[in-house]
Amino acid sequence: xxxxxxxxxxxxxxxxxxxxxxxxxxxxxxxxxxxxxxxxxxxxxxxxxxxxxxxxxxxxxxxxxxxxxxxxxxxxxxxxxxxxxxxxxxxxxxxxxxxxxxxxxxxxxxxxxxxxxxxxxxxxxxxxxxxxxxxxxxxxxxxxxxxxxxxxxxxxxxxxxxxxxxxxxxxxxxxxxxxxxxxxxxxxxxxxxxxxxxxxxxxxxxxxxxxxxxxxxxxxxx
Amino acid sequence: xxxxxxxxxxxxxxxxxxxxxxxxxxxxxxxxxxxxxxxxxxxxxxxxxxxxxxxxxxxxxxxxxxxxxxxxxxxxxxxxxxxxxxxxxxxxxxxxxxxx
Numbered sequence: 001x002x003x004x005x006x007x008x009x010x011x012x013x014x015x016x017x018x019x020x021x022x023x024x025x026x027x028x029x030x031x032x033x034x035x036x037x038x039x040x041x042x043x044x045x046x047x048x049x050x051x052x053x054x055x056x057x058x059x060x061x062x063x064x065x066x067x068x069x070x071x072x073x074x075x076x077x078x079x080x081x082x083x084x085x086x087x088x089x090x091x092x093x094x095x096x097x098x099x100x101x102x103x104x105x106x107x108x109x110x111x112x113x114x115x116x117x118x119x120x121x122x123x124x125x126x127x128x129x130x131x132x133x134x135x136x137x138x139x140x141x142x143x144x145x146x147x148x149x150x151x152x153x154x155x156x157x158x159x160x161x162x163x164x165x166x167x168x169x170x171x172x173x174x175x176x177x178x179x180x181x182x183x184x185x186x187x188x189x190x191x192x193x194x195x196x197x198x199x200x201x202x203x204x205x206x207x208x209x210x211x212x213x214x215x216x217x218x219x220x221x222x
Numbered sequence: 223x224x225x226x227x228x229x230x231x232x233x234x235x236x237x238x239x240x241x242x243x244x245x246x247x248x249x250x251x252x253x254x255x256x257x258x259x260x261x262x263x264x265x266x267x268x269x270x271x272x273x274x275x276x277x278x279x280x281x282x283x284x285x286x287x288x289x290x291x292x293x294x295x296x297x298x299x300x301x302x303x304x305x306x307x308x309x310x311x312x313x314x315x316x317x318x319x320x321x322x
Contacts, residue, residue: 170274195266196273206277
């Protein structure tokens with residue numbers, strides 16, 4: 001992967017082709033035929049070659065010899081499976097709008113760089129859901145990029161607890177602090193009138209969802 | 223109308239409880255699903271008062287165990303932790319509001 005990330009031309013192809021893949025007709029059908037792919041055979045699939053980003057990746061990765069290339073391909077596949085659930089017309093319109101505003105390359109680049117970095121196979125699925133929300137107009141493109149970056153920086157087991165943060169049971173304060181540090185929860189300093197955190201009247205920190213946290217919870221709960 | 227109970231902590235640490243408005247409650251509880259506790263004493267000594275990541279909560283199951291006569295009710299069963307809005311209404315006097 002280092003090989004093709006350092007190859008500017010290849011990255012430019014990938015960043016365009018990932019959004020061309022998002023806008024591909026019958027994406028769901030092609031991905032269905034590739035349902036049983038594993039890390040071992042992901043680059044041998046004839047079906048995947050019909051998807052622009054995999055065509056580019058195969059050329060760039062020299063038949064995907066490294067484990068990292070195969071994991072990257074798997075992350076793209078997981079991301080596209082989520083996106084494929086959105087009707088073709090909406091996906092195509094989304095990519096067309098990015099193109100017309102001159103944002104296609106930047107957005108594609110952000111998605112490629114992000115997917116390459118993700119350290120857990122649940123994260124590409126979440127990023128896919130975030131992009132789905134952007135395609136459906138539930139969040140704007142900037143918010144989708146910010147949320148995706150927050151997902152990248154998170155520890156996945158903490159991130160999956162985010163929807164519990166405003167449940168009646170709350171979440172562990174260490175988890176809340178971790179989620180606050182990446183920008184999904186807001187810290188408030190309030191007086192502890194009962195003294196449960198130590199001394200009565202001393203300040204204590206409580207954590208609530210901020211606007212990004214609320215948006216991500218809506219997306220995760222769909 | 224909410225269900226309202228009064229708890230007063232004695233010098234020995236035990237709490238005397240009485241209902242303020244709870245007569246005529248059906249098995250479904252108060253029609254606005256609101257439980258209010260007017261409490262005098264030290265709340266931090268009671269194990270059904272909890273601090274969570276979002277602030278204070280009341281463990282309704284713990285409260286039912288501590289005061290079964292008033293709180294071991296069908297409309298409070300298996301509710302576990304519930305968010306609580308707790309405000310200080312005077313020296314060691316607290317108003318606890320819980321939306322069930």
